[in-house]
Amino acid sequence: MLDYLRIMLNARLAKMDERGASAVEYGLLVAGIAAVIVGIVFLLGGTLSGVFQNTNDSIAPAN
Secondary structure: OHHHHHHHHHHHHHHHHHHHHHHHHHHHHHHHHHHHHHHHHHHHHHHHHHHHHHHHHHHHHHO
16 A cells, blocks of 8 residues: 555656646747747847838828
8 A cells, every 4th residue: 555655646746747847848938939039129120120210201291
């Protein structure tokens, strides 16, 4: 009976460890996506700023 309880406890602890690993994997995935977004913003930031400035300049005389 004691062996059975030990096996069940070890199985439960192993299952909890997998949840932690999944959380870490999701955290790494979110960090990777955030890094890609930041990289794109830095690469295209000047271009996007120019596009918005041109749009603003073309709209301003209409008002």
